Amino acid sequence: MTVRDAAERLKDEIVAWRRQIHANPEVGWHEVATGNLVAAELAKMGIEVTRVAKTGVLGVIRGTAPGKTVALRADMDALPITEANDVPYKSQNPGVMHACGHDGHTAMLLGAAKILSGMRDKLKGTVKLFFQPSEEIGGGALAFIETGALEGVEAILAIHLWPALPSGKVSLVAGPRMASADKLLIKVRGKAGHGSMPHLGVDAILAAAAITMNLQSIVSREVAPLEPAVVTIGRFTGGTTWNITCDEVELEGTTRCFSREIRKDFPATIERIIKSTAASYRAEAELAYLPISPPTINDPLVAKVAAGALTELYGEEAFGDLEKVMGGEDFAYYLERVPGAMVFVGVGNKEKQTDYSLHNERYNLDEDMLPVGAALHAQFALNFLKG
Numbered sequence: 552m553t554v555r556d557a558a559e560r561l562k563d564e565i566v567a568w569r570r571q572i573h574a575n576p577e578v579g580w581h582e583v584a585t586g587n588l589v590a591a592e593l594a595k596m597g598i599e600v601t602r603v604a605k606t607g608v609l610g611v612i613r614g615t616a617p618g619k620t621v622a623l624r625a626d627m628d629a630l631p632i633t634e635a636n637d638v639p640y641k642s643q644n645p646g647v648m649h650a651c652g653h654d655g656h657t658a659m660l661l662g663a664a665k666i667l668s669g670m671r672d673k674l675k676g677t678v679k680l681f682f683q684p685s686e687e688i689g690g691g692a693l694a695f696i697e698t699g700a701l702e703g704v705e706a707i708l709a710i711h712l713w714p715a716l717p718s719g720k721v722s723l724v725a726g727p728r729m730a731s732a733d734k735l736l737i738k739v740r741g742k743a744g745h746g747s748m749p750h751l752g753v754d755a756i757l758a759a760a761a762i763t764m765n766l767q768s769i770v771s772r773e774v775a776p777l778e779p780a781v782v783t784i785g786r787f788t789g790g791t792t793w794n795i796t797c798d799e800v801e802l803e804g805t806t807r808c809f810s811r812e813i814r815k816d817f818p819a820t821i822e823r824i825i826k827s828t829a830a831s832y833r834a835e836a837e838l839a840y841l842p843i844s845p846p847t848i849n850d851p852l853v854a855k856v857a858a859g860a861l862t863e864l865y866g867e868e869a870f871g872d873l874e875k876v877m878g879g880e881d882f883a884y885y886l887e888r889v890p891g892a893m894v895f896v897g898v899g900n901k902e903k904q905t906d907y908s909l910h911n912e913r914y915n916l917d918e919d920m921l922p923v924g925a926a927l928h929a930q931f932a933l934n935f936l937k938g
């Protein structure tokens with residue numbers, strides 16, 4: 552039986568897993584019921600299971616012949632959103648919802664596990680299944696890596712179900728796919744004084760306003776024009792009342808880019824600009840730069856093997872176009888250590904109302920695509936180990 556047929560045959564089971572997970576969503580680091588379901592299902596398939604990284608699950612499938620090791624990754628966490636869909640499998644956990652498709656990711660990887668566990672005689676090497684916790688609030692990928700799960704892994708694949716891509720289409724390309732996402736916190740310090748005598752105080756609001764403006768010169772004047780990058784200040788807080796010069800302002804913001812080099816330069820560049828700008832207003836500024844996710848950059852060779860698997864399964868017509876995504880994804884941490892690829896599987900279908908954006912309270916999946924993701928995971932693993 553082909554992998555494609557095996558996946559279609561498993562469709563009802565994959566959909567049932569997805570619905571059970573969807574109805575019982577859990578936010579990051581709380582994926583207890585989800586982890587229990589995953590571990591129990593893997594055990595039923597005769598797969599070695601270890602509970603790792605607090606609420607994560609690691610499955611290992613060993614082929615009958617020795618060979619390389621490949622990893623397949625799904626994330627399991629949900630979001631603090633109240634679901635607005637009226638479906639039989641609606642969230643039973645008030646205020647929590649699978650609005651980013653991680654229910655589908657987990658179900659697809661279980662499907663791939665079932666396909667691969669039935670083909671051990673065709674497996675030359677080892678497949679590791681990463682059911683990772685806490686992608687949305689971060690930390691899950693790094694915690695998984697710290698367990699040593701990546702040791703010996705030569706390639707890793709992840710799939711994100713994507714509503715902006717039409718159902719039936721898959722976006723699979725080499726190079727940058729998702730942006731880095733880091734957080735910055737800036738404290739600007741001045742000196743309080745009477746609003747009528749500003750020369751006796753130091754106005755932190757004026758300095759912070761100038762900093763907010765000058766930070767925009769990073770993208771326009773320090774990053775090469777062909778490189779996409781973003782610096783956003785999203786919060787500006789300070790001051791007490793109308794006739795007092797402000798002594799402290801807090802700014803919070805984010806940076807995004809698709810290049811590891813640009814990302815590495817952000818903290819020093821931002822620090823230089825905020826300190827020199829503050830000094831020119833007799834104020835002081837201090838930066839806390841919090842790395843959250845590196846850019847997600849697909850390895851050309853892994854992308855090629857995955858594209859070969861997709862062609863073998865569904866033909867050339869399965870390929871769809873999707874631009875790079877400015878959002879971040881902690882899968883990028885694996886890609887800093889091991890060659891791999893993030894694949895986008897389209898679930899957007901207006902008639903099925905599965906074209907709401909990620910993190911929307913009406914987000915839903917086109918479940919017809921779940922076997923496609925499961926088949927792609929499995930076929931990729933088989934082909935990578937073969938080649």
Ligand code: NI
Nearest residue numbers: 651652653711
């Ligand atoms: Ni997601």
